[in-house]
Amino acid sequence: MMEEFDLDLRTIHFVDTVNDNLVCCICQNPFIEPVISRCGHTFCQHCIFQALEASPVCPIDRATLDKENFEPAAKIICNMVNELLVYCPRYEQGCPHVGQRQFIESHLKNDCEYTVAPCELEECKELLLKKDLETHAETCKYRIMECNMCKKKLRAFELEDHYNLCPSEIITCQYCETSRPRSEHLSHIDDCPQFKVKCTYEEFGCAWSDQRQELANHLAACPFDSIKNYLHKQQQSEKTLLNELQHVRRENEALKRQQSESWQQIETLTHRLDMMFPGHFVIDPDIPEEARNESVLSENQRLNNELETLSANIASLELKQNMALMTETFRLQEEMQSLRAICHGLRMQMHYIMMDRKTSATNNASASGAAGGTGNNVRGGSDSNATNAMNRMRTWLDPTSSGPKQETKL
CATH class of the missing domain: 3.30.40.10 (Zinc/RING finger domain, C3HC4 (zinc finger))
Structure with missing residues (x-):
């Protein structure tokens, strides 16, 4: 600005x-x-x-x-x-x-x-006198410069660090004094004949260390080379044992965690039982741990037996209740059947009365031309028949009556 x-x-x-x-x-x-x-x-x-x-x-x-x-x-x-x-x-x-x-x-x-x-460079923006802008542009750390070796364009302040990593920079090997680009230097170190290496069997105890070109001669005389198969076999066995040991340690830690959780659950359960039955589940610190474990196990077995007895009693009580309910159900069914039979008999009696009245009305209509006295006799006879039918029905329904009752089946 x-x-x-x-x-x-x-x-x-x-x-x-x-x-x-x-x-x-x-x-x-x-x-x-x-x-x-x-x-x-x-x-x-x-x-x-x-x-x-x-x-x-x-x-x-x-x-x-x-x-x-x-x-x-x-x-x-x-x-x-x-x-x-x-x-x-x-x-x-x-x-x-x-x-x-x-x-x-x-x-x-x-x-x-x-x-x-x-400054004209967007990243810089340093404030300067106009007369100094041109000089500053030549030395600004944000100016774009080109690497002399790989031709990559970078800012000036990045170029110095780039030179330390530039893959095209010529590097001289400090061991064999040969030169090559940095990108090939690491692979050369892996093959440099004068690079100092240690014996292949260093892990087994060989202390030899010299140039790589002398390694072949050393291996020919190295005492560990003659027993290399045995050493590798022992190394493999050691790795297997270490893996098994780690597995056992993990299982042991898992069991310890489970044991700790079990003890916490037992303590919680003991505390609850002590609140329900004071004085019966108090843990005495003077009692050995094994004795306490046996006590807890025996108490647990006793509780299991009591629970089994309670379960058997509940099952027996449930069976008795089911039998009583079944007997009562059968009795109620018989009573319902008897009531249905009585209702059916009442229905038949009512039907008989209605048919009797209908017949009487028909007879009265057919004798409408007869004398008044005769008509009175017919009505009197009809009323007498209806009264007799009602008396018979009452007698049949009366439980104190000793007369025969009609049995009706559904």
Whole structure:
């Protein structure tokens, strides 16, 4: 971001002495946006308006004034002031520029080499004088540079670390004094004949160490080479035993955890039982652990036996209840069957009565032309038949009656 300028024209320095007629009597500086009052005096617009806020009179002749009593000064006055020669506001920093006042702000923003500006590189943005930007660009740590060996483009501050890892850099082997690119150096170390190596059987106890080219001669005389099959077999057995040992240790830890959890459960159960049966499940710390274990096991066995006895008693009681319920159910079924038979008999009796009345009504209708006396006899006979039928039904329903009852099956 470029430096933002808020140039105050009152702070700039003029090259020559300024005519008094071009100087504001309030700020004692050449006019800036001059205005003329109705009384004929010229002031800087900002200065006179600020003075009127304190006292609404002319500073020269004390005439009453307000902001409406002013108008812009003649164009020639503005031109005369603007054409005065001034130094660059950065002349104390070294800028030698001299120009008209009207152009000094443009010079400061666009041409002055002593203003501050950021580095053109996006990652840097360091603030510098414009005159130093070109020199800074040549030394900026964010400038893009090319590796002389692999031609890879990197920032300047990354290039030094890259040189220590560049795969195209020529590396000299410290053992055999041969040279090759860094990318091939590691594979060369694995084959370098003068690289110091240890015996193949170092893990079995051989302390030999010398150049790789001498390893073959050493193995021919190494006492461990003659028993290498036995050594490898023992090594394999040792690995197997170690694996089994680790497996056993894991199982042991799992069993310990299970035992700990079991003891916690036993303690919790013992505490609950002690609350239910005080004095029977208190753990005495003086009693040996084995005795306590046997006591817990025997108590557990006793509780299991009691639970089995309770389960058998509950099953027996359930069976008795089922038998009693079945017997009661059969009795109720028999009573229901008897009630159904009684209802059926009542239904048959009611049907008989209705048929009897219907027959009587039919006989009365057929004898409608007979004499009144005869008709009375027929009605009397009909009423007598109905009364006899009701008496028979009551007798049949009466449980105290000794007469025969009709048995009806569903």
